[in-house]
Amino acid sequence: MSSGRTFRKIHSRAPTRIDLAGGTVDIWPIYLFLNQPTTINLGIDLYAEAELVENDTGHVLLRSGDQGTELKLEWHELDQAKVSPMLELHLKYLLFFLARKKNANLFDPAHGLTLTTSAKSPAGAGLGGSSTLSIAMIGALATWASRDIQESRSIDPMVVGERLIEVARDVETTVIQVPAGLQDYYGAMFGGVQSLRWLPAIHDRKWLANETMADDLMQGLEKRLILFYSGQSRNSGINNWALFKSFMDRQGSVREHFQAIADATCKLEKALKARDWVGIGEAIQEEWQVRRHLASGISTPEMDQAFALALNEGATAGKICGAGGGGCFFVYLPTDDAALRARIQDKIISSEFARTGGIRALPFQASRKGLDIRIA
Numbered sequence: 001m002s003s004g005r006t007f008r009k010i011h012s013r014a015p016t017r018i019d020l021a022g023g024t025v026d027i028w029p030i031y032l033f034l035n036q037p038t039t040i041n042l043g044i045d046l047y048a049e050a051e052l053v054e055n056d057t058g059h060v061l062l063r064s065g066d067q068g069t070e071l072k073l074e075w076h077e078l079d080q081a082k083v084s085p086m087l088e089l090h091l092k093y094l095l096f097f098l099a100r101k102k103n104a105n106l107f108d109p110a111h112g113l114t115l116t117t118s119a120k121s122p123a124g125a126g127l128g129g130s131s132t133l134s135i136a137m138i139g140a141l142a143t144w145a146s147r148d149i150q151e152s153r154s155i156d157p158m159v160v161g162e163r164l165i166e167v168a169r170d171v172e173t174t175v176i177q178v179p180a181g182l183q184d185y186y187g188a189m190f191g192g193v194q195s196l197r198w199l200p201a202i203h204d205r206k207w208l209a210n211e212t213m214a215d216d217l218m219q220g221l222e223k224r225l226i227l228f229y230s231g232q233s234r235n236s237g238i239n240n241w242a243l244f245k246s247f248m249d250r251q252g253s254v255r256e257h258f259q260a261i262a263d264a265t266c267k268l269e270k271a272l273k274a275r276d277w278v279g280i281g282e283a284i285q286e287e288w289q290v291r292r293h294l295a296s297g298i299s300t301p302e303m304d305q306a307f308a309l310a311l312n313e314g315a316t317a318g319k320i321c322g323a324g325g326g327g328c329f330f331v332y333l334p335t336d337d338a339a340l341r342a343r344i345q346d347k348i349i350s351s352e353f354a355r356t357g358g359i360r361a362l363p364f365q366a367s368r369k370g371l372d373i374r375i376a
Contacts, residue, residue, distance in 0.1 A: 009376040010140045010374070011050075011052075016120075027240060039198070051140070053113070059073070060078065060113050067086040079095070088175050090115055098145070125328045138168055157190070164189070165182070210369065217275065229359065277335070
């Protein structure tokens with residue numbers, strides 16, 4: 001049993017993401033039936049954060065700052081604890097890493113713990129917020145459960161990130177009760193602009209841009225993407241489950257639509273690598289035109305009106321984020337013209353459908369790195 005004082009505070013944060021193309025093909029085993037199944041996303045600075053604070057009470061306090069809920073427990077109560085849905089992931093991840101800390105003979109029940117989380121992304125935004133929160137919590141808890149904590153060293157996401165993604169996927173699936181996609185975890189863990197090709201047994205992850213690479217791609221995307229929140233929350237698990245069932249049951253032409261999404265995403269990857277700003281918009285729009293017909297309710301009337309207005313003003317693409325039915329959406333501009341950007345954003349925000357539906361702009365910057373963990 002560890003008796004030394006190991007840390008005072010662990011703070012971790014992870015970026016959410018804008019899925020530029022190829023969402024939903026990241027759900028196992030859908031990608032196994034597709035040719036070159038690929039997802040491309042951009043990490044953004046609407047961070048999810050987790051903080052572990054050591055105390056001498058022997059108590060455990062689980063707290064969700066943005067949801068305004070908390071629960072105080074004794075260590076021996078964790079296994080049988082009943083928690084609100086807002087704290088279920090907190091408890092399950094704590095139990096997972098507590099077992100590993102005990103197995104490594106590093107656990108001292110005299111040391112209490114407060115786990116607090118917060119998220120900048122609106123609830124149900126379609127930016128991968130819950131999965132990003134999972135990665136932030138796992139980063140802090142994996143560090144807490146590691147022997148390296150005794151030397152004030154955090155775990156290295158570049159070394160253990162893929163393994164931690166597997167933990168997040170499996171634990172979060174027990175909460176949402178439907179198959180979980182993978183791209184959100186990768187966006188949160190590694191940040192930047194990523195191309196994710198889903199292959200049997202192993203996935204081919206490539207950065208198209210990050211903190212150590214040329215920055216023109218991320219800067220160009222920042223200037224050309226306008227992100228909005230629709231004012232309507234959505235449930236990605238329900239929407240993805242409907243598409244999953246349709247795919248596995250071979251309903252209609254859904255498999256052909258999924259392949260068309262993968263094909264458009266591969267076109268987007270080529271355009272991004274070439275810095276073909278017109279081609280980028282064309283590929284995003286091609287992907288969206290397929291996706292919007294996958295199932296009813298993916299788009300909303302307000303989103304459709306926003307896309308039509310933006311395209312009429314000079315945008316070349318518009319797309320929902322995540323599973324649709326609400327949440328966030330973006331429009332893409334073929335140039336970095338600040339005046340064009342301001343005009344389109346202002347016209348959408350000031351429109352009657354935006355005021356009625358609660359649509360608002362969400363300013364962001366690209367996140368050039370992923371999970372970041374600090375020990376104090």
